[in-house]
Amino acid sequence: MFHSDGCRVxxxxxxELKSGEIKRYEYLRYVFANESEDIIGILTAALDLLxxxxxxxxxxxxxxxxxxxxxxxxxxxxxxx
Numbered sequence: 359m360f361h362s363d364g365c366r367v368x369x370x371x372x373x374e375l376k377s378g379e380i381k382r383y384e385y386l387r388y389v390f391a392n393e394s395e396d397i398i399g400i401l402t403a404a405l406d407l408l409x410x411x412x413x414x415x416x417x418x419x420x421x422x423x424x425x426x427x428x429x430x431x432x433x434x435x436x437x438x439x
Contacts, residue, residue: 359401360435364390369423387423388431389415408434 360366370384392398401420405412410430415421422431 359397360388360390360431363392363397364388366428366431366435385423385425386428387421388428388435389422390420391416391418393418 366386366388368384369387370382372380372382375381390398390401392401398418398420402412405420405422405427408430410422410427411424412420412422412427422428
């Protein structure tokens with residue numbers, strides 16, 4: 359599913375440190391988007407069976423952002439060709 363309707367990207371965020379300095383953090387994540395609730399349901403059920411943490415970042419989007427989940431998907435999905 360990730361090969362057709364998803365991607366593996368480097369996401370980033372910024373945080374202000376106590377010193378006032380702005381620090382940028384980058385991390386890998388998988389994102390899957392589809393308009394079909396049935397297809398999203400199949401994906402999230404499979405992620406649950408594999409104990410991969412996920413969240414709905416939008417109505418039609420599922421994100422896997424935690425390191426343990428990204429590492430697990432790297433083993434199952436692999437690089438997009």
